[in-house]
Amino acid sequence: QKEVEQDPGPLSVPEGAIVSLNCTYSNSAFQYFMWYRQYSRKGPELLMYTYSSGNKEDGRFTAQVDKSSKYISLFIRDSQPSDSATYLCAMNQAAGNKLTFGGGTRVLVKP
Amino acid sequence: GAVVSQHPSWVICKSGTSVKIECRSLDFQATTMFWYRQFPKQSLMLMATSNEGSKATYEQGVEKDKFLINHASLTLSTLTVTSAHPEDSSFYICSARSSGIAGQPQHFGDGTRLSIL
Secondary structure, rough: OEEEOOOOEEEEOOOOOEEEEEEOOOOOOOEEEEEEEEOOOOOOEEEEEHHHHHEEEEEEEEEEEOOOOEEEEEEEOOOOOOHOEEEEEEEOOOOOOEEEEOOOOEEEOOO | EEEEEEEEEEEEEEEOOOOOEEEOOOOOOOOOEEEEEEOOOOOOOEEEEEOOOOOOEOOOOOOOOOEEEEEOOOEEEEEEOOOHHHHHHOOOOOOEEOOOOOOOOOOEEEEEEEEEO
């Protein structure tokens, strides 16, 4: 079993819809949680960065962390075709540097 | 802020040659940089952790003599693929985190597509 599980998709939504992404993890030591967006043949771009449990909002993006359930989510409101990409969740422990990634979810936003 | 530049973005070379990839943090100092490899439709696989002024730490199964890492300054790390062969063809990505508090997010370069003929 992988440390971080993420549905590979593809997740196809119409333009304007809410995109809902999530990851589950098994290591309770994870403290920092990130969401990255990766376009084809590009490096990952940091979207959201949260510490411990709670919600964080930035523009159209909302990240949620539920440490008791070992579950994190990313919501994208008013989705646009330019949001079509692969979304990677990542996390690490407070004292460590190494990131543990989910496998990525491919998202397609259709005009 | 937090820009990481990677060069070259794409390289094609003959089997047996060595290829050097540079990773620079442009607007912050990075005590630690990371090198990843990514195969098509797969997630990132950590190859090694590079610390400024010291030897890199390689992940299990990664040949340190094959993938030479140098982190000579707080803004530059290099990965040299020595005696490259077609199976080394892949997408290589570096990342850097700002010096200081543990848990700071990593920022990634745009990757280097390596093709060995």
